[in-house]
Amino acid sequence: MDFSFDEQTTALIAKARRFVDERVLPAEPVLDAQLAQSPEEWTVRPIVRDLQREARAQGLWNLFLPGAHGAGLTNLQYAPVAEVTGWSTRLAPPAFNCAAPDTGNMEVLNDFGTPEQKDAWLRPLLDAEIRSAFCMTEPDVASSDATNIATRIRRDGGDYVVSGRKWWSTGAMNPDAKIFIVMGKTDPDADRHRQQSMILVPRDTPGVRIVRPLTVFGYDDRDHGGHAEIVFDDVRVPAANLIGGEGDGFAIAQARLGPGRIHHCMRALGTGERALALMIELAGDRHAFGSPL
Numbered sequence: 001m002d003f004s005f006d007e008q009t010t011a012l013i014a015k016a017r018r019f020v021d022e023r024v025l026p027a028e029p030v031l032d033a034q035l036a037q038s039p040e041e042w043t044v045r046p047i048v049r050d051l052q053r054e055a056r057a058q059g060l061w062n063l064f065l066p067g068a069h070g071a072g073l074t075n076l077q078y079a080p081v082a083e084v085t086g087w088s089t090r091l092a093p094p095a096f097n098c099a100a101p102d103t104g105n106m107e108v109l110n111d112f113g114t115p116e117q118k119d120a121w122l123r124p125l126l127d128a129e130i131r132s133a134f135c136m137t138e139p140d141v142a143s144s145d146a147t148n149i150a151t152r153i154r155r156d157g158g159d160y161v162v163s164g165r166k167w168w169s170t171g172a173m174n175p176d177a178k179i180f181i182v183m184g185k186t187d188p189d190a191d192r193h194r195q196q197s198m199i200l201v202p203r204d205t206p207g208v209r210i211v212r213p214l215t216v217f218g219y220d221d222r223d224h225g226g227h228a229e230i231v232f233d234d235v236r237v238p239a240a241n242l243i244g245g246e247g248d249g250f251a252i253a254q255a256r257l258g259p260g261r262i263h264h265c266m267r268a269l270g271t272g273e274r275a276l277a278l279m280i281e282l283a284g285d286r287h288a289f290g291s292p293l
């Protein structure tokens with residue numbers, strides 16, 4: 001496979017690099033100040049909105065999404081841009097509307113959603129008007145093997161009824177996360193990889209209960225909407241909220257998580273590059289015992 005960048009990708013990397021250097025990195029102390037002003041909030045802070053307006057005007061928007069609804073890039077073209085956004089993971093990905101979990105959720109809606117589902121949820125996500133969460137992992141089962149997922153999605157007339165407990169639902173503490181994509185079992189007796197389905201559950205549906213935020217290495221990731229434990233207590237949604245057909249959930253999860261893994265890895269590379277750059281800068285500046293470090 002040829003991994004060299006084409007002309008469009010090279011130009012996009014340069015543009016993203018310039019935006020991150022000139023607009024995003026100087027905005028980091030502004031984000032810190034805004035977080036300090038409203039320490040209890042889980043919402044996106046105003047500086048992110050400001051950067052989003054600028055990034056969108058420059059065409060640095062929805063770059064992760066292939067096809068007509070997004071920027072139309074391939075994963076190979078987007079990967080080095082994700083690497084650049086890793087230089088400021090709290091600001092650059094949301095500034096470009098390229099932050100997880102919304103990216104994966106938009107991919108699911110884009111690839112598997114009905115026209116009505118796209119209109120209701122994909123369009124406002126593409127415009128960053130709302131946020132979303134992906135609810136797969138459960139406290140009671142080893143969720144790295146998604147066939148274990150135990151949440152039930154039962155058909156009842158024209159509705160589905162969702163019951164289960166999820167955790168690590170990133171972004172769900174943010175009240176602007178208006179839609180949850182929930183994975184559960186519609187048929188526990190079907191073939192191992194055909195038991196699961198995905199369904200859209202609006203946040204304000206009766207029976208949805210946000211239990212608590214979780215922390216990662218002591219961080220609550222508040223400005224990113226945190227990571228929530230959520231109970232779905234006989235949550236009733238219309239049958240039209242099912243994404244794809246019954247039994248398609250496992251395949252959709254794999255389709256969703258594949259590109260996301262590349263995005264996360266590329267951002268992690270960018271974060272590592274920044275850490276190295278900061279170390280080099282520090283080592284060049286500091287003197288100890290009469291000589292440079």
Ligand SMILES: Cc1cc2nc3c(=O)[nH]c(=O)nc-3n(C[C@H](O)[C@H](O)[C@H](O)COP(=O)(O)OP(=O)(O)OC[C@H]3O[C@@H](n4cnc5c(N)ncnc54)[C@H](O)[C@@H]3O)c2cc1C
Binds near residue numbers: 136142144145167168
């Ligand atoms: C910051 C963060 C954000 C997250 N966001 C989301 C989200 O938005 N939505 C969501 O649904 N989930 C999310 N998750 C959850 C994440 O996807 C799960 O934690 C992950 O899939 C592992 O599942 P588990 O925690 O149940 O671990 P388990 O499945 O119980 O696994 C425990 C450990 O065993 C290891 N393991 C598993 N199988 C093997 C094997 N065969 N050999 C050796 N080791 C093995 C695993 O790697 C893991 O280290 C998030 C997690 C974190 C930390």
